[in-house]
Amino acid sequence: MLRSLDIRDLLIIDRLELSFQPGLNVLTGETGAGKSILLDALGFVLGWRGRAELVRTGAEQGEVVAVFDLPEAHPARTVLADAGFPVDDELILRRVNTVDGRKTAWVNDRRASGEVLRALSDTLVELHGQHDDRGLLNPRGHRVLLDEFAGLAPQVSKTRAAWRDVSDARRALSAAETALAAMKEEEDFLRYAVGELDKLDPQPGEEADLDTRRRMMQAADRIREDIVRALSALSGDGAEGMMGDAVRWLEGASDKADGQLDGAIDALGRAMVELGEAQQGVETCLSALAFNPAELEETEERLFAIRGLARKHGVLPDELGDFANDLRAKLATLDAGEGDMAALRSAVSAAEGIYLKAADDLTARRVKAAKSLDKAMAAELAPLKMERAVFATEITPADAGPDGHDAVAFTVATNPGAPSGPINKIASGGELSRFLLALKVCLTSGTSGLTMIFDEIDRGVGGATADAVGRRLAALAAEGQVLVVTHSPQVAAKGTHHWRVEKRVTKGVTLSTVTSVAEDHRVDEIARMLAGDTITDEARAAAKALLQN
CATH class of the missing domain: 3.40.50.300 (P-loop containing nucleotide triphosphate hydrolases)
Incomplete structure (x- = not known):
């Protein structure tokens, strides 16, 4: 209060x-x-x-x-x-x-x-x-008033939650359908690109290896002659033979040199070992430089193929493998798309079933509440000198939405035998005020402390x-x-x-x-309301009658 x-x-x-x-x-x-x-x-x-x-x-x-x-x-x-x-x-x-x-x-x-x-x-x-009776004139507010009267807030909340689930499921299906349609438009490209990448099968780091191999083969002819000469200088006809002769000659003379040649002979032995390792390295290099001219052509063809695919798809050569995996994933999604669509369509159907059950329950409760409201309104209108008026709550099917699939409209018939119609077309200004008072009384019945x-x-x-x-x-x-x-x-x-x-x-x-x-001044105030600025005895008498009645 x-x-x-x-x-x-x-x-x-x-x-x-x-x-x-x-x-x-x-x-x-x-x-x-x-x-x-x-x-x-x-x-x-x-x-x-x-x-x-x-x-x-x-x-x-x-x-x-x-x-x-x-x-x-x-x-x-x-x-x-x-x-x-x-x-x-x-x-x-x-x-x-x-x-x-x-x-x-x-x-x-x-x-x-x-x-x-x-x-x-x-x-x-x-x-x-x-101007509160505008709520009565607007049928879009009638459903809210009926729900307030019946205390249907929990059922309305449940229906709204079910509608959100339906909307979410439909959006998910629509998004999946759009994505699938977009992938189908590029299906030919995906399959061709994946086939092309699978056939080439580029590996991480391969482009750099091919480039190095290609450069080596291109330079082989230029350096091979010098390397052969070096190998000849190190082999038996060259340093190796001469060092071997020197070792034999020194070893033959060492017995008569009182050990003065031992250090030199040891050093030549070590040098012979180092010379062998050098010779082996040169031979290995010559083996690497030995190639079939067709191999250079094959290397260049693969190198250029890898680089061409990388340019074509706008990625680095080492990223071609991951790019191929992405394309394969899209193809897998595309191939599994219809199965996913079936699951999403099933989710939409299930959500719609839950919503329909909640909306139907809400409709049943509204129909029951409408009868109670009409009865309560009849009881309230009688004391307001509208005992012959008929207030009716009509519930008709409407498009499904978050608040159910009902349209609610208050209709009235103010005179016996007169057809009922929308409250804003049938009721006069004074009648609207009384309808409003009666409706508000019905809506707030049972509310304490208000x-x-x-x-x-x-x-x-x-x-x-x-x-x-x-x-x-x-x-x-x-x-x-x-x-x-x-x-x-x-x-x-x-x-x-x-x-x-x-x-x-x-x-x-x-x-x-x-x-x-104060009580003793209320007669004059009500008389003023009856007569205006000039208060007459008749107005005072009428005011007294109103206060006593």
Whole structure:
């Protein structure tokens, strides 16, 4: 329950403190006096999106403080606990708007975001404004209203989750089909390229080896003659033979040289070993240089083939193997594509089956809820002087979507024997207001701790009908707290607490004030609503009758 509202420097209010009570609280006053500003202030502190410029002219900042009582088990307690705020029997909301547009909020003296305020708002206040009946006129909102009435949020969430799964499965199938189609377009190229690469079978490092071999063979003719000469100089006819002769000659003379030739003979032995190794290296080189002229041609052909494929596919020669593996993987995907498509199509079918089951269950629940809503509306319309009106909730098939496959429309027949039709084409302005009141009562039945606010819900009605609206509001307020902004004396007379909103000009500044209307002054206020500025005895008598009735 809203206990108090403290407003400072907001729009045309400089300072205003209001204390509200349980029951029916009515606010009256001339048009333009500022009644709706109170609702703007309340909406501001609750985080609602409204006017951009709220700070009173000349002030640095505007501020609103709202205090609510939170009985045990009030849903706002859960919101507070989930957001990490302290939970108590009293909830204090404070929000400040500076002149430069910055907004700051506190919940029980702790900084809070607008998101937290709005979450709390959903559990604290239900506002029905002057143009709130647009929700009744728009059939796209009727399904939401029916779901709210029936408490189908869990079933709607389940259906939405199933629809997301269907959408994801369809997107996966579509993406796979697109990819497969793209691969099929290059299938001929893939198979030819893989065949070409498989036939050549290039190996990592092969291009460098071939290039080295090719260079060696090209240079072989130029260096072979010198290497042969070197080998001849090292062999038996050359150094080897001469060193062998020298060793034999020295060994024959060593016995008579008293050991003076031993060192030389040992050195020549070592040199003979080194000379043999050199000879063997030269012979090995000559063997390597020995090639068939056809081998050079073959080497060049393979080298140029590897380099040509690398240029063709835009990769390095050593990357041709990995590139071939990538192409083979694409071919494998292509070859397995139809099998993958079958699995994806099966996933789509399974997801659609789950969605259809959830949507069908939601439809059945909506059909049942529609009957309950129609019955509840009939009970609510009778006290509002619309006992002959028929309210019906029609459910028809619609295209599948996240909220199921139902179209919901509220239809009415306001006179006996008259055909029913869309509510916006059948109901008049005053009838729409009463339909709205009845519907809101049905939607909020069973909701505890909620402050209901009606902004000129009695618009377009008068006389006995306005009296019926006032009685229904009073009955609704008996179970909690209702705030009503009204121009109807019949509705105002049913209030248990009465405030008058006035606008005054002081030193050229327009300000709005709200004063509590004491019981002994309520006759004059209601008489004013009946007669205007000049209050007659007849108006006072009529006001007394309304208050006593």
